[in-house]
Amino acid sequence: MSATSTNPDTGSGELALVYLPAYAQFLLDNHLEELAAEFIRLFREVDLPMLAFFKSLSDEQLLEMSKETTIKLLVAFVENRSVENIIATVNRWSQDQLPTIGRNQIATNDIGSISYVRKQALTTFLTRYSTDPLVFIPIIREIDRYILELQNRMIAQYISVLNEHLNQQLHFTEKITDTAPAIIATFNIHTGKYLFMSQGFEVLLGFSPERVLEEGIGFLMNLIHPDDLTKLMDENARELEKANRLPVGADEVQVSEFRYRIRHQDGNYRWFQTYGTVFDRNHAGKVEHILNISLDITDQVDAEQHAQEKKRQLEQSNASLQEFAYIASHDLKEPLRKITTFGDRLRLSQQGSIDAEGQVYLSKIVDAAQRMHTLIGDILSVSLISSNQTFEKHDLKLILNEVLQALEHKIEQVNAEIYADQLPVVPVVASQFRQLFQNLLTNAFKFSRKGFPPIVRISHRFLTPGEASQPGLITARRYLELKITDNGIGFDNRYANKIFAIFQRLHAKKEFEGTGIGLAICRKIVENHGGIITASGIPNQGATFTIVIPG
Template sequence: MLNLYEAHKGMYQFRHLPQLARIILDGHLDEYARQQYTLSVRLHLPLLQHLKHFSEPDLLQLTCRSAGEFLESLAANEGRAHIVASVERWLANELEFVDYLQIVVEDITVLNHIRAESLRHFIPFYTKDLAVALEAVCEVERFFMGYNTTSLATFIDLLRQRLSQQEAQLLEAEAIAHLGSFTWDLRTNRTESSPEMRLILETTEPVGLERFLELVHPDDGQHLKESIANAFATGLLECEFRYQASEQEKTLWAKGIVYFDNGEPLRMAGVVQDITERKRMEATLLRKTLELERSNEELQQFASVASHDLKEPLRKIVLYADLLEEEHASLSGRGLQHLVRIKDGARRMRHLIEDILAWSSLNQREEPVPAPLEKILAESLELLDQRIREKGARIVSDGLPAARVIPFQIRQLFQNLLSNALKFTRPGVAPEVQITHRYLDGAEVPARRLSEAGRYLELCFKDNGIGFEPHFAEKVFGLFSRLHTRAQFEGTGLGLAICRKVAENHGGIIEASAQPGSGATFRLLLPQ
C-alpha cells in the first residue's frame, strides 16, 4: 500500500540537513524536543488527546526519544529510509502508544509542520551564510513535501480500504436481512438503489416511481401513494404493501426520511425490506394459535362435561358402598376393609376430578378487575371453616388491600395455600398462618417471568407446619408433584400447580421457601 513520493532520483539526498541534524543532536536535543512539545500544545495536535494519561515530563521524554531517532536518520542522510520505516510501522499498527486507526489527517500535516518549523529554528546554529541558510530551508521543505505527500497518499488508501470493507459489510448485512436501500431525487425523479434493493424488486436497473407503482398490488397502490404524500408533509415514510414483479407476490416494508430545501421536499432516502417469509410465518402462527385456542376450548368443554359425568358414577359407588355397609353389618373384617378402600378410592378420584376441572378452568381468558383481597380471603376461610375449627387453626391477616385480580382464580390460590397449611402440620401443634402484604417498586423486583410494572403487590403466606427441604422449593409447584405418600398426607399434587398457574395468569410469580420442621413461606408477586 505504501507509495513513496519521489519526484526525481536523489530527492532525499541532502547537503545541509545531515550536518544540521548532527548539530542539534550533539548540543540542542532537549531544546529541540521542548520546542516540538510547545508547538504541539499551541497548535492542538489531535494526537495529544490519546496521550493525556502521560505527565508533561513523560511527554517531553517521549518527544526527546522520538526526535532523537528522527534526527539520527537525517544525520545519516537516510531521510528516505526514515519515511518508509515510519509509514510501514503505522500501516502494521506498530505505533507505540496509539492505534493506527486513531491517526487523523491533521496529525500528519500538523506534526510535519512542527518538525519542519523546529528544524528551521536551528538553521542559524548551523550557518550565518544567507545563501547556505536558504539552501537548508529548501532542503527542509523538500523533505517534508515528500513526507507529507507519502503519508497523505497512504492515509487516503487506508480510508478507501475502510470504506470498501464497510460497504462490503453493509451489502452483506442487507443480503442477510433482505433489506435494500435507495435514494430518490425528487427534482429529477431519478433513483439509485443497492444491489439487494434491485434483487428485491427483481430488476437490474433502478426503477422509477411510475414503473414501481405499476408493480404494486392494485389493492395497496392507493395506500402507498397516500403514505408517500404524507411523507412529503411529515418527513417520514413507513408503509407495508404487496409487490408483483413476478408470478410470486411479495410483501414489502418501506421506511424512509425526506430531506427538505426551504420547505420543499428535495430527496428521500430509505430502505425496503422483503418481509414475505415473515408474513407467511405470522399467518401460520395465527392459524396455529386459533387452532390451539379452539382445541383448548374443546378440551375445556370435554373436561367440564367429563368431570360432571364422572362424578355421578363415583357418587353412586360411595352411596351403594354405604348401603352395603349398613345392610350387611355381618360382613367379615376383610369385607369391611374392601368397602372402606372402595369409598376411599372413590373419594380420592372425586378430589382429583375436581382439581383437574379447576386446572382446566384457569385457561379461560379473564381480565383482572379491582377487587378487595380481604373479602376474597374471608370467602376462602368460610369454605375451609370446618377444617379450621377441627384443627384449632389460627389464621391472621394484616388487612389485605384491593388489587386488580381475577377474583375466582385468586380465591382458588388462597384456598389451596390455606389448605396446605392446614394439611402439613406438626403433631400436637395447632396450625398458624400469617398473611402479610407490602408494595415494591420495579427496582426491588427480579425481572424473571414477571410482567413489567411500576409497582408490585407482594403477598406472603407463612405457616408453622412441617416445612420441607429447600431443594424442593421448585418441585412443589409441579403437576401431580408430591413430597409425601398418600398414607402420610392426602392430596392430588395439583394444589400448588394451580397456584403457580394463577400467578402466571396475572403476570406474576409465586415462590416457596422452607426448612424442615420450621414451616413454609409462599411469596406471591403481582404487578399493579
C-alpha cells in the same frame, strides 16, 4: 545561486542546494545537541498532536530520538540528498514504519506544525553562522524551498492515506451490504432514481440491482402488490411530511416501518418489512435522499398467520368445551338433585314403614348423590380455570382477608389461628386466588391433629430469576414465593407429588371428607399464573405448600 533539476522517478524537482550544505555542516559540528533540543522545545510549544504518542519516553530518550533524526536531516543537506531524505521519510510513513506512531494517526495539523518547526529551528542558529545578509538570506531561501517540498510531499502522502482508507471503508461497506440478508437502497425522493441498490435485491427477489438503478422507483412500484400499494404510498407520504417538519440533526431518531408484499421474479409475492430513515437533506433542510433496509419476513408472516389460526381454533374449542361443560354439568346434576329430593321425601314420608337397615341404605343413597353433585361442581371448576386470563394487580392481603371472613364460622369451629405477613400487590386472577387460599386453608383445617388446634402461617418473599430456576416457571424479571405452613398431620414426602393429582387421596374417605380435587384445583390455578406449587411434609408435625409465580 541555486538550481533545480527534475527526477523522473519522483516526478518532482530535485533540490540542488548551494548554500545550505555548508550551514548544515556547521550545525553538525557545533550545535547538534542544541538543535535537537530546539526541535523538541518548538514541538511542545506548538503542541504538536503527534507528541501524544511519545508520552511514554523520558526526556533523555526523546532527546536521543531527536538527535538521530536531526543527524539524518543535516547529513542529507550536506550531501545534497534532501529530497531523498523526504522521500525516505514519506515512504516509512506510507509503509507504517514510523517509530511509535501509526500511519493513520498523523493529522493535517501535524504536517503544518512539522514544517513550521523545522524552519524555525534551522534558522535559529543562522546568526551564529553569519551575520552577513548576503550569506544567510540565500540559506533562508533554500530552507523555504526545502520546507515547500516537504509540505507538498507530506500532503500528497496524507491524501493518499485518506484515499486508501476511504477505499477500504467503501469496500468494507459494499461487502456488508452485499452479504447482508436484506435489500439496502438509497434513492432520491424528487427524481425517484436510486443511488445505490445492494445485491440483496437479486438474492431476495431475483431481479438485478442494475435494472432498478436504470428504471428507478417506477420499476419497484410495479412489483408491489396492488392491495398494498395505496396504503404504502399514503404511509410513506405521512412519514416524509413528518421528517420534513423535524429540525436538522434529528433524523437519527426517526425510523419509519412499512410492511407490504412484493412480487418475486418467479411470480410469487413475498412479505417485506422496510425500515426507512433520512439519508441527507438539501440546502433548504428538506429531505433529499432516503435510506431503506428491507427484510424478507414471509416466513414470519406465515408463522403469525398460522399462530392466529391456531389461536382462533383454540378459542373456538375452549368456547365449545365450556359450553359442553356447563350443559354436561347441568344434565348430570339434574338427576342427582332428583335422587336427593325424592330420597329425602321417601325417608320422611316412610319413616315408620322402613326398618333401621333400610334407613341406613337410604341415607347412603342421599349422601352419595350429594357427594356426586359436589364432585361434578369441582370438576367443572378445574376445567374452567385455564380459560380465565383476566390478570390484574390485586393486594393478596385483601384477598386473604375476604377468604378469612368467608371461613369465619369454620375457623371458630376448629379454633384455628392464621398468621400472615404483609402480602404484596401482584397481577393475579382474583377469584382464582380466593379459591387457592380457601382450598389450602380448609385443607389445613381438615388434616389437623386431634388435640392440636390448627395454626397456619402465610409468608412471602421475592426471588430473582437465578433463585427461581425450577422447571415449569415462565420467564420473568422477578418471582413471588408464598409459603403456607400448618401444624397438621403432615405426610410422607414420598407422596409429595401424588397429593396434587386429581382424585388422589392419602387417607380413606371415612377418615377425612372431600372429593380429592381440592389440591388439584390449587395446582391448576398456580399453573394458570405461570407458576409452580410444591409440598413438603413431616408426619405428625405439619406440611408446607410453596407457591412460586411471576411477580
